[in-house]
Amino acid sequence: MTYALYYWDGLPGRGEFVRLALEQAGAAYIDIARRQDGTDRMLEIMEDDRADAPFAPPFLKDGDLILSQTANILFYLGPRLGLAPESEGERHRLNALQMTIADMVTEAHDTHHPVATGLYYEDQKPEAKRRAADFRTARIPKFLDHFERMLSANPAGPQHVIGHALSYGDLSLHHLLEGLHYAFPQAMTAYGARWPHLEALRTRVASLPNIAAYRVSDRRIPFNESCIFRHYPELDGIETGDDE
Amino acid sequence: MTYALYYWDGLPGRGEFVRLALEQAGAAYIDIARRQDGTDRMLEIMEDDRADAPFAPPFLKDGDLILSQTANILFYLGPRLGLAPESEGERHRLNALQMTIADMVTEAHDTHHPVATGLYYEDQKPEAKRRAADFRTARIPKFLDHFERMLSANPAGPQHVIGHALSYGDLSLHHLLEGLHYAFPQAMTAYGARWPHLEALRTRVASLPNIAAYRVSDRRIPFNESCIFRHYPELDGIETGDDE
Structure with a gap:
């Protein structure tokens, strides 16, 4: 599964905490906002009239699941990337x-x-x-x-x-x-x-x-x-x- | 198991988010800082030279486990109190x-x-x-x-x-x-x-x-x-x- 990371282009910001975890684990991910029209696609999801539209970047898509808030994204990713303790x-x-x-x-x-x-x-x-x-x-x-x-x-x-x-x-x-x-x-x-x-x-x-x-x-x-x-x-x- | 909630006395503050969950669930808990010497006991834990000393109140003790940060406490308590979704x-x-x-x-x-x-x-x-x-x-x-x-x-x-x-x-x-x-x-x-x-x-x-x-x-x-x-x-x- 390839993760999709959504964050503002042009700055490390809060997205960097997620990037570092993905990079250290060698996980497959796409940095959406750095692609052509990426920022527009990010804003579309944020402004969509849906219950799971995130309040702010960064957010991560894992399949259909949208995860927002940096610490929440990392809590989810940690065990999957081998970067969290067992207990x-x-x-x-x-x-x-x-x-x-x-x-x-x-x-x-x-x-x-x-x-x-x-x-x-x-x-x-x-x-x-x-x-x-x-x-x-x-x-x-x-x-x-x-x-x-x-x-x-x-x-x-x-x-x-x-x-x-x-x-x-x-x-x-x-x-x-x-x-x-x-x-x-x-x-x-x-x-x-x-x-x-x-x-x-x-x-x-x-x-x-x-x-x-x-x-x-x-x-x-x-x-x-x-x-x-x-x-x-x-x-x-x-x-x-x-x-x- | 009786939970122990540690927060500043005299104000609802961030502790109130935890209190409301405990109250709605009818859970057994002690509001430490509202007891005699409670604030001193709270500060002792925060200032102790241990790896799990919390940065700031509120924090919750469940047996030996110390949980801090309001959202983190609620993420832990939610399923235990029947106040979180299944998935x-x-x-x-x-x-x-x-x-x-x-x-x-x-x-x-x-x-x-x-x-x-x-x-x-x-x-x-x-x-x-x-x-x-x-x-x-x-x-x-x-x-x-x-x-x-x-x-x-x-x-x-x-x-x-x-x-x-x-x-x-x-x-x-x-x-x-x-x-x-x-x-x-x-x-x-x-x-x-x-x-x-x-x-x-x-x-x-x-x-x-x-x-x-x-x-x-x-x-x-x-x-x-x-x-x-x-x-x-x-x-x-x-x-x-x-x-x-």
């Missing part, structure tokens, strides 16, 4: 982790869009600076301390975030760290070696053969300023001297 | 709905805390007014139109949001509507009869015998201004004439 309890713990990562992703997005998703960044810059300052100083350490503890306290060792084998939680933490370093390089550097197990995981996942091959392929869309993780120096705590 | 596909659709409700709850929270959760509302009032205006005019219709369509397009009829029987999704939509009407009564009234199936569901759930009994019990904490849904007239689009 029900650990699967729910992994699901909670993925949802907490999603919460942090939303907060990272809101650093540049604290007032309204429908407005340009330039129209909410003063608010963005205040929100980003709180994100850098309060939220980044709160979330990353938590994830670091999951690794350091894992009875099976700090190589994996849940249990003794690679799961989609490891892939997602890798991508989260990549995004934070892209968007907030100065702030992340200033934290130094505060999260050694997370940083080791980030590097280890990048060097997995399937992930390494994906990263240099044209299937991967680099981070950019249309994405959730945006590098605006003024939101990274750097004085740019521009007016607001 | 795997429909369960994942219900999970996606619950996560979308959670997204809207976060956005409702951010109307009064758009800059930082750690600051007082009074310290972010101008930003709150801008964000709340966008929430009222753009986000409320976007989310509620979607939920209304799920009801109206349900092949089994608009009495339930998924399938032909009551699920935790119905209970959660009820509570979401209650919260929106509490926080934004003028804005919700102005929308008139735009969401007839949602409003009918809201009323129907309130009159389920177990829910009706719960609503008049002292186990229920009313909405208040410590909660996610806060009634600040100026955020409901009413000119209060105060300075910022």
